[in-house]
Amino acid sequence: xxxxxxxxxxxxxxxxxxxxxxxxxxxxxxxxxxxxxxxxxxxxxxxxxxxxxxxxxxxxxxxxxxxxxxxxxxxxxxxxxx
Amino acid sequence: xxxxxxxxxxxxxxxxxxxxxxxxxxxxxxxxxxxxxxxxxxxxxxxxxxxxxxxxxxxxxxxxxxxxxxxxxxxxxxxxxxxxxxxxxxxxxxxxxxxxxxxxxxxxxxxxxxxxxxxxxxxxxxxxxxxxxxxxxxxxxxxxxxxxxxxxxxxxxxxxxxxxxxxxxxxxxxxxxxxxxxxxxxxxxxxxxxxxxxxxxxxxxxxxxxxxxxxxxxxxxxxxxxxxxxxxxxxxxxxxxxxxxxxxxxxxxxxxxxxxxxxxxxxxxxxxxxxxxxxxxxxxxxxxxxxxxxxxxxxxxxxxxxxxxxxxxxxxxxxxxxxxxxxxxxxxxxxxxxxxxxxxxxxxxxxxxxxxxxxxxxxxxxxxxxxxxxxxxxxxxxxxxxxxxxxxxxxxxxxxxxxxxxxxxxxxxxxxxxxxxxxxxxxxxxxxxxxxxxxxxxxxxxxxxxx
Ligand SMILES: Cc1ncc(COP(=O)(O)O)c(C=O)c1O
Numbered sequence: 001x002x003x004x005x006x007x008x009x010x011x012x013x014x015x016x017x018x019x020x021x022x023x024x025x026x027x028x029x030x031x032x033x034x035x036x037x038x039x040x041x042x043x044x045x046x047x048x049x050x051x052x053x054x055x056x057x058x059x060x061x062x063x064x065x066x067x068x069x070x071x072x073x074x075x076x077x078x079x080x081x082x
Numbered sequence: 083x084x085x086x087x088x089x090x091x092x093x094x095x096x097x098x099x100x101x102x103x104x105x106x107x108x109x110x111x112x113x114x115x116x117x118x119x120x121x122x123x124x125x126x127x128x129x130x131x132x133x134x135x136x137x138x139x140x141x142x143x144x145x146x147x148x149x150x151x152x153x154x155x156x157x158x159x160x161x162x163x164x165x166x167x168x169x170x171x172x173x174x175x176x177x178x179x180x181x182x183x184x185x186x187x188x189x190x191x192x193x194x195x196x197x198x199x200x201x202x203x204x205x206x207x208x209x210x211x212x213x214x215x216x217x218x219x220x221x222x223x224x225x226x227x228x229x230x231x232x233x234x235x236x237x238x239x240x241x242x243x244x245x246x247x248x249x250x251x252x253x254x255x256x257x258x259x260x261x262x263x264x265x266x267x268x269x270x271x272x273x274x275x276x277x278x279x280x281x282x283x284x285x286x287x288x289x290x291x292x293x294x295x296x297x298x299x300x301x302x303x304x305x306x307x308x309x310x311x312x313x314x315x316x317x318x319x320x321x322x323x324x325x326x327x328x329x330x331x332x333x334x335x336x337x338x339x340x341x342x343x344x345x346x347x348x349x350x351x352x353x354x355x356x357x358x359x360x361x362x363x364x365x366x367x368x369x370x371x372x373x374x375x376x377x378x379x380x381x382x383x384x385x386x387x388x389x390x391x392x393x394x395x396x397x398x399x400x401x402x403x404x405x406x407x408x409x410x411x412x413x414x415x416x417x418x419x420x421x422x423x424x425x426x427x428x429x430x431x432x433x434x435x436x437x438x439x440x441x442x443x444x445x446x447x448x449x450x451x452x453x454x455x456x457x458x459x460x461x462x463x464x465x466x467x468x469x470x471x472x473x474x475x476x477x478x479x480x481x482x483x484x485x486x487x488x489x490x491x492x493x494x495x496x497x498x499x500x501x502x503x504x505x506x507x508x509x510x511x512x513x514x515x516x517x518x519x520x521x522x523x524x525x526x527x528x529x530x531x532x533x
Contacts (some may be wrong), residue, residue: 016092019244023092023094023095024095025092025093025094025095026092026093026443027090027091027092027093027096028088028090028091028442028443029085029088030087030088030089030090031090031092033090034090035092049088054085055085055086055088055089056086059088061470062087064405065089065090065468066090068089068090068370068405068407068413069090069091069092071407071408072091072411073092074091075407075409075411076092076094076411077366078094
């Protein structure tokens, strides 16, 4: 998922700081979980599983939303596009 | 599984940067679970989505508000319903029951008013194109005809001879009231002397009785002062006509054009601030009358207000079908209702309400319709939390011009329902099906599909 992500400072409240650009972001609890898992190098299946287990999401919706979240990260340049 | 699922979102923080959308609160969308007490979900489960919903209570209330604003200030007032704004039978029936006459601009609208039980004498016939057959009917039935062109004067004289009647007519006048754009293509121009030429032409013909003056300065006019100028100019013209030609001007029709509480594109103030109350318009018009009329003379004041009366009585329920992230980072939604049934989306930013509480911060998003056409954008700067598929959005005000200017294009037009004053819900226009579209088509024998 690239270096950029691993350098982000992420607080428990969902506050994110990007030391490279000085930009800051906020995210919600599901976003926080995804970011943490991405930083740890976890893959799609594991993240979807975590969203369903920890938040009770439907698998299909969680997968759809994960794709969408990745697109948001790409739009902000926090992860690289394909 | 302790925590509630919420769609994952991430927002960039802008230091010292206020919400560039100006109006939408960045957190939490406006929630509307019902219309006049009827739950959104009940409406959709009975009649489908998308669905136009009209409120009889709001419609009657608004009509009375407009009517009272004028009748409290002037003794002789008629409200004539602008059919083109909304000519659904049930809607015009409500307005006629409140005492509105009919203002029509085609033989089709004329026929529609007649079949609703409105006699010719209570119809005002406007418009630049009045086929001669329709003038024959209108003259025979005693309709009030507001003449738009010199050709129409000649046509009416011909009809007068044929029918053996002296038609009562008015001329439509256009003028400078400080409003842009100026609707100078309709009727006869005031400043250039064209209107005066039309009066002379009518007097010369000797077959028509000029009994009124008409003007409609435009639509969604945010300057009440324009109506004061309009009214004063019409009164001055009326007395000049009376003094020089001996016609009695019995009515002064100032048209419509009053705004509804909608958010016009390009106007950043909320409608509660930008749109003057109807009383201000009434005050300007009636003051201009009372200051310029001769003692004891109270010609009939006619108003043809359309959108100010019906816009806020109409809602459109639509459903989120799909979501996609746009390359610029905004979220796009695909709705089941598009611009083919929401003509006014080109002019307005509608009020967008959501049928349920949705958690998550609001983000800029675009609402697309279902048409496979790039122009199908219902709203390009909405600000909403992440909406799950199946969420209903309630768009308003949509009561004016949409259910007349809508078109069957790609999709069927949806049902329209009316919520009565006691909460009863009636279907007032069925959703279309394929028979509505193909019933007038003919396939030559040689092209018929072989079975
Ligand atoms: C002659 C005439 N009268 C009345 C109206 C109604 O206008 P509004 O809906 O702006 O009140 C129109 C609308 O175009 C019109 O052309």
